[in-house]
Every structure is written in structure tokens, then in C-alpha cells.
Amino acid sequence: MNNVVLENALPAKREENTRFIVQISCVATLGGFLFGFDSGVINGTVEGLKTAFQSNDTQIGFEVASVLLGCALGAFFAGREADRWGRRSVLIISSVLFLLSALGAGAASTATLFVAARILGGLAVGAASVIAPAYIAEVAPARYRGRLATVQQIAIISGLFCAFLSNFLLAKAAGASTDALWLNQAAWRWMFWMQVLPSSLFFVSLLFIPESPRYLVVRKRDSDAANVLSRLYGESEAKSKLIDIRSSLAQDRHRPRLSDLLDKASGKVRPIVWVGIGLATFQQLVGINVVFYYGAVLWQAVGFSENDALLINVISGALSIGACLVAVMLIDRIGRKPLLWVGSLGMAITLTLVAFAFANAGLDASGKLALSHNMGMLALIAANAYVIFFNMSWGPVMWVMLGEMFPNQIRGSGLAVAGAAQWTSNFAITVTFPILLAGIGLAGAYGLYAAAAVISLFFVQRYVHETRGKELEEMEG
Numbered sequence: 179m180n181n182v183v184l185e186n187a188l189p190a191k192r193e194e195n196t197r198f199i200v201q202i203s204c205v206a207t208l209g210g211f212l213f214g215f216d217s218g219v220i221n222g223t224v225e226g227l228k229t230a231f232q233s234n235d236t237q238i239g240f241e242v243a244s245v246l247l248g249c250a251l252g253a254f255f256a257g258r259e260a261d262r263w264g265r266r267s268v269l270i271i272s273s274v275l276f277l278l279s280a281l282g283a284g285a286a287s288t289a290t291l292f293v294a295a296r297i298l299g300g301l302a303v304g305a306a307s308v309i310a311p312a313y314i315a316e317v318a319p320a321r322y323r324g325r326l327a328t329v330q331q332i333a334i335i336s337g338l339f340c341a342f343l344s345n346f347l348l349a350k351a352a353g354a355s356t357d358a359l360w361l362n363q364a365a366w367r368w369m370f371w372m373q374v375l376p377s378s379l380f381f382v383s384l385l386f387i388p389e390s391p392r393y394l395v396v397r398k399r400d401s402d403a404a405n406v407l408s409r410l411y412g413e414s415e416a417k418s419k420l421i422d423i424r425s426s427l428a429q430d431r432h433r434p435r436l437s438d439l440l441d442k443a444s445g446k447v448r449p450i451v452w453v454g455i456g457l458a459t460f461q462q463l464v465g466i467n468v469v470f471y472y473g474a475v476l477w478q479a480v481g482f483s484e485n486d487a488l489l490i491n492v493i494s495g496a497l498s499i500g501a502c503l504v505a506v507m508l509i510d511r512i513g514r515k516p517l518l519w520v521g522s523l524g525m526a527i528t529l530t531l532v533a534f535a536f537a538n539a540g541l542d543a544s545g546k547l548a549l550s551h552n553m554g555m556l557a558l559i560a561a562n563a564y565v566i567f568f569n570m571s572w573g574p575v576m577w578v579m580l581g582e583m584f585p586n587q588i589r590g591s592g593l594a595v596a597g598a599a600q601w602t603s604n605f606a607i608t609v610t611f612p613i614l615l616a617g618i619g620l621a622g623a624y625g626l627y628a629a630a631a632v633i634s635l636f637f638v639q640r641y642v643h644e645t646r647g648k649e650l651e652e653m654e655g
Contacts, residue, residue: 193412194319202387203314203326207333208380209269209306212276214337215376216245216299217467218495219369222345222355226366229356231289239612244293246605248300249307250598256305257594264397265313265390268305273381275302280377284363284370300601308597311581312589316390317410320649324509324578331574332502337376339495344372346492350485392586392650395423422649426586438588439595453641454580454592458600460634461576464525465627466568467604468611490558494565501569513646514575515638521571522635528564529628532557537621572634576600583645 220242227233227241252272260268279299286292311327318326349355352365359365391410394403400420407416439451508517535557538550584592614623 193415195410195412199318199410200326203318203329205380205383205387206269206310206313207330208376208383209272209310210330210333211337211340212273212373212376212380213303213306213310214334214339215341215373216276216279216303216337217334218338218341219345219373220245220296221342222349223366223369226355226364227289227292230364230366231292233289236612237289239609241289241293241296243605243609245296245300245303246601246608248297248302249304249601250300250605252301252304253308253597253601254304254594256309257590257592257597260309260312260393260593261396261590264393265309265316266384266387267389268309269313270381270384272302272305272309273377273384275299275305276380277374277377280370280373284367304597304601307577307600308580308593311577312593313390315578315581315650316392316589319411320647322510323582324514324646325506327578327581328502328506328509328574330577331505331569332499335495335498335502335569335573339492339499341369341372342492342495345369346485346489348372391419392423392589395420396586400424423586426650439591448588450584451588451592451595453643454583454596455599456637456641457576457579458596459603460630460637461572462600462603462607463627463630464529464568464572464634465607465611465624465630466565466573467608468623468627494562497562497566498569498573501566502574504570505574508570509575509578510646513644514579515642515644517571517575518638518642519635521567521575522631522638524567524571525564526628526631526635528560528567529624529631531560532564533621533624533628535560536619536624539620579642579645582648582650586650589650 224238224242228238231237231241233241256268256272275298279295279302282295282298283292286295311330314327314330315323345355348359348365348368352359355366355369356364359368388406388409389402391403391406394400394406403423404416404420407419410416411419439448440446441448505517535553538553580593580596611623614626
């Protein structure tokens, strides 16, 4: 479908192999699908973890968030290793880690083994999250680079949706996530094992895509880069592209290193790096992964049954995909910055409404939170509107911008630092949510996320610069 849309909607250059560019970009986005599936699968397994490992709230918080420790390390080292071994090689390694993590998490007999398996998966998620959009940015033409890179977010949300749907169906088939299903194994274990299929597909598909031409030029493999560019753009355009890439690296063509992120004149961190860190951090401070990781727990906390809570997750996933399609249509037309600004405004309003609804929750006979019909509808509608605003703006646009905003020489290092900041923030938000839930309640937690959305409005207006339509060789840092 993506092939048809792009080829019909865009006037391709005479020799440009649009079909091939779209196909290899879609292979890279399988990493995004697994990123989403791995992030969403935990949502339906919390009760199973409590039962299997006798975990308390603090331990559950760590078990859920442990994957994010691996994500931060994976993002940091993937950016650096991608400069050493190549974008494609790092993605292949991540596909193997996805497979091992899925098998290990489902089979874990202790909390320690489970956390170890999830950290392995985190390494894979972190690597895929930064390298897949970078690979797409480095093979796609500027005029529709944003749309192709946004497909990465559609893949992430599709992965989340498939994880939510799989969790719902498996739990329904077994009766509950803690009940036995096939081979006398609990349904929550099968939720993890479902990831084996897309992990295997990702690994096999990666064997058939070429290395990034810009990486090859950085590594002084110009003849290999010329061959890849010819496959992408045709012979005549390949020569021009190769000259442009060489020119962007002409003044300083040493092997990339972390110290490149410092301004040589002042010795300070380059401003573009701080912008990347800010984008990565604010994407998490608005609390989106509380919805992804704890959605079932959240809705059960205000009176919904487990099956209803899992079904709400499925609906949220479907809405997210629709929102991402809106971003695909708009990102190369109106630009990255306007989408971020509108997203921040929308999230600030909807998060405030969610906090208001939770602030007006009462207690049922057993002492659990319960929403009135009106407040329940307000919370449900506002929470899903929040998910829509996120996924038409900060969800895809942050990854698009990180993949394209850094100059060629520092792209790997910039991604390493920004990606690590993103996943560290994700870890902090995720591990603190059960503590906030017990301390200041749902209303207080969502009030903090609303405040972060308000601050992000000013950050976008002041510090974020538009990258729409610019070639990667035009990026300045």
C-alpha cells in the first residue's frame, strides 16, 4: 500500500527507483514494529508477573521498566557502532536480540531471568529506535523523506496495536492472562512468545537491503556508495549525490567520534545536540508510555474489567495508527515544527482534562477508585484524544527529526546521545508511575504530564528549526 501511495502521489525523477527506496525503508521499519510490539506486550502481562514472581508494586515497576535500561544502552551504543559497523549490521544484531528476548521473557522462571531477557530486548529496541529512522533518512529523497520516516511511527503503533490485540485475544482464549493456554503455559507467557514471528521476519528481510550510502562515504568506501546510490537514484543522479556527500565531509572526514559533538572553537556541546536531547526528553515527559505500558492497570484502577481495559488498549492502538496517517499526509506539506506545536497544545489540553476527571473519581465499596459515568466518558475521550495528538505530532516527528537534523559527520554520535536521553527519560517516567499512583494519585500524575506538555510548547517555539525539504548535506550543527 505504501508503495502505491508514494508512487502515485509524488512525481518521481526519471531514473529514481522509488519502489526500491520504499521497499528497503519498509524493511527498516520492521524494527519500529518490533519496537512497538515489545513496548506494548508488557501491558497485558502485569498480573501474570505479579502472580508468577510474587512481585510488589515497586518490583513490578522495575520489571516493567527494566527493558528501558537496555533501551538507553542500546540507543547510545547503536549510534556509535552504526558509525563503525554500519546501519544495516546494527539492525541485524538488533533482530537477533529481539528473538532471544521474546523467547527468554516468556520462559523466565524467576524475576531476575525475566529482567535479563527484557534488558536484551531493550538493547534491540534502543538500537532499532535510532538506527531505523537514520537509515531511512539516509536513503530517501528530501521531498518525501519525512513521509517515509513517519512510516516508522506507523510501524511502532502497528506493533503496539498488534501486541494489544494479541494480548486481548490470548487472555480471552485462556479466560485470564494468568490462566493456562497452549502446552499448559500461562497466557501471559504466550504474549511474549508471539514476538518470535516478526523478529524472524525482520532478520531475514535485513539480509536483502543495502548499506546506507552516506555511511559508506564516511568510511571512505566511495565505490560501494556509488553502486548503492545508482540503485537508488540512477547513474546520473548518483554522481551528483556522491559529490554532495563528499563535499559535506570535505573539511573534516575523519572517522566519527563522540568528541565531534563539541564545538571546536568554544569546547561546548553544539546547540543542535541540546535541541536533539530536548526533543527526545519532552517526548517522554508528557507521559505517553504510561498509557502504553500501564494502560490495562490504569483503566482497571478506575473500575474497568481486565477484558474491557485490554479492549480499550486495542481501540487506542487503532486510533494511533489513524493519527500517524495524518502525520504522513502533513509532515512534508506543512513541516515538522507546526506539527510539534499543535501536538503540544492538544496534549496540554487533553491531559488537563484527564487529570480533572481522575481528580473527581470516588471510591467503590472495596476502596478502589471509581469514576462516575460522566467523568468516565470524559477520561476515556480525553485520553484517546491525547493519544491522537501525540501520534500525529511528537510520536513520529521526534524520530524523523533525530534521523535527519544532525550533519553527516555527527549523525551517529548525535543519535547516540539523544537516543540515550529519550530512553533514560522513558525509564524515569515508567518506573515512577506506580510510585506517583500510590502517592499523589492519577490526577496528580497526569497533572505533571500536562505541565510538561505546556513547557514543550515554548521549547518548540524557541529552539526547534524546520528541516522540511532540506537535503541531509544542508544540515548544520
